[in-house]
Amino acid sequence: MTKNVSVPEGYKKTELGEIPEEWSIEKLGVLCELITKGTTPTTVGFSYQNTGINFVKIESISASGNFLLNMFSHISEDANKALKRSILKDRDLLFSIAGALGRVAIVNSEILPANTNQALAIIRLKEDQKTDIKYVYFYLKGPQIQKHIDRINVQSAQANLSLENINNFKIALPQKEEQQKIASILSKVDEQIEQTEQIIEKTEILKKGLMQKLLTKGIGHTEFKTFLFKGQKIKMPKSWNISTINSHLVEYKGGAPLKPTDFAEDGFRVFPKKAIAKGGILRIKESEQSYARDEFAKKHKSSIVDKNYLITTLRDLVPSGPNIGLIVKINDDYEYLMAQGVYGFKLRETLDNNFLIQYSNSLIYRKIMNKIMVGSTQVHIRNGDFFDMKIPLPPLGEQQKIASILSKVDSQIQDNQRYLHKLQELKKGLMQDLLTGKVRVCA
Structure with a gap:
């Protein structure tokens, strides 16, 4: 027997779920004077x-909904x-x-x-005082429309939406x-997200400048020299x-096949190649953590590492090798089985772990990687x-000072990234609640 689920007082059951009684459901086409696309x-x-005239393509729009002016094309x-037909007007969606x-x-x-071209639908709302453009903008980015898009993505490898889809x-x-x-x-939440993204971007630019200065000029030096490595002057x-x-290696081990x-x-937790990225610290989302069978891990004990090892990957599926040679450390108490292409190694105290991690994120180091890959x-x-x-190496004390300065900037970036994630989660929750009427903001 099917159990009847009661609808909360003041709400009604609709094809979009439960919404407040006084809300209506409208097709987007009914709210618009025009829905078209370009060529x-x-x-x-x-x-x-x-x-010339700005020509907007998909790549001209960021995932957050901002226009990327440097990505515009131009026409006469x-x-x-x-x-x-596709000349844009102020306040078009x-x-x-x-x-994408x-x-x-x-x-x-x-x-x-x-x-604009045929990859972007132009949505021009009626000027009848019924709809607020920002509300429709957020609704189009919201969970109901996203579910509709996800269904289409599942059905087709090269998914497209028709203008009829948009109208409906x-x-x-x-x-x-x-x-x-x-x-x-x-x-307001979007503004906070944008401000935080700008802070992160500025701090990353600051760090790049500091790295360039500290890793080529050091701290307080006035005399310099250059050395040649595979044609690269450093x-x-x-x-x-x-x-x-x-010269500073205690041991190293490779990954399991x-x-x-x-x-x-x-x-047993697996340390994959994709977990090695900029930032210097292992980051695997719990939802993305993969595991090997315990008996396989026991058979490949020589590929197991813990927080006493530095980790790098010497393989990359991307031809430009953006992550190859990057070095990270493990900041938790788990043991990991390394996948093939991943290496763990321990250093003597003569080479500071954090200095080498920072060096692996530098432009100089990337140039060296490009020479040897x-x-x-x-x-x-x-x-x-x-x-x-070959790498340029300061005395140990200076290594530690350089690593400390750069690590403090990293901490600022990581704090802001955590705050950004919280804001993004807040926005996701607010969109779910406000755009369905689950939480009301107006009597």
């Missing part, structure tokens, strides 16, 4: 230019006139319907005159005053030495080449 200029005999006045589905932006006067989007619509209050709350203070990791059948739902599609570095590469 690629080359299909009508025009080409892109270096300057004549091309713009020929593509008159743009919604991506091909490629569901990116949304509001056109503002600062980017006009502008046009269902919008849960409160009175305009409540729409405005909901949009205001979400806009500047350093005169009192620094040229060394190798091998894991096959798909060696993994399990639970068991081999391969085309799946690049790798021979472990002998890695441990024998």
Whole structure:
């Protein structure tokens, strides 16, 4: 027997779930005077230019809904006139319907005159005082529309949305005053997110400058020299030495040859290549942690590491090798089984762990990696080449000072990244509650 679930007082059951009684459900097309899309200029005999009318593509819109001005293309006045159907107006909504589905932006006067192509739907609301554009903007980014997009993504490898799909989007619509209050709350959280992202970006730029200065000029030096490594000139203070990791190596070990059948739902934690990234600390989300069968881990004890080891990867599936050679440390008390291509190593006290981690994130180090990595599609570095590469090395005390300065900046970045994550989670929860009427902001 099916149990009847009662609807809370003041709410009604709809195809979008339970919503307040006074809310309505409207098709997006009913709320609009126009839903259309553009055309690629080359299909009508025009080409892109270096300057002219802004031409907006999907890559011109960030995932957060901001316009990336440096990603605009440009077309001529004549091309713009020929593509008159897709000439943008102030307060048009743009919604991506091909490629990265569901990116949304509001056109503002600062980017006009502008046009767009067939990958972006132009949504122009009626001026009938019924809808608030910011509310519709957030609703299009919200959970109901995202569920619709996810269903389409599952059904097709190359998912696209039609203009009919956009017209048929269902919008849960409160009175305009409540729409405005909901949009205001979400806009304030967006502002905090944007400010925090800007702080992180500025701090990362600061760190890059500090790294360049400290790792080439050191602290308080006035005399310098250069050494040549595989054609690469590297500047350093005169009192620094040229060394190798091998000169300070206690031991190293490689990863285990894991096959798909060696993994399990639970068991021994695996340290994959993708866990090695910029920042110097192992970061694996619990939801992404993979496990090997316990018996496999026992058989490959020589590939097990803990927080006493530094970890690097000497393989990268990306041809440019952005993460190859990066070094991280483990900040928890777990043991990990390294996957193939991952290496763990211990150093003598003559080479500071944190200094080497910071050095592995520097531009100088990346240039060295590019010189010693081999391969085309799946690049790798021979472990002998890695441990024998020449690096400029300050005295131990200066290594520790440099590492300390850079680690403090890292801490600021990490604190702001944690705060950003909290804001993003707050926004996700607010969108779920406010856009369904679960939490009311207007009587």
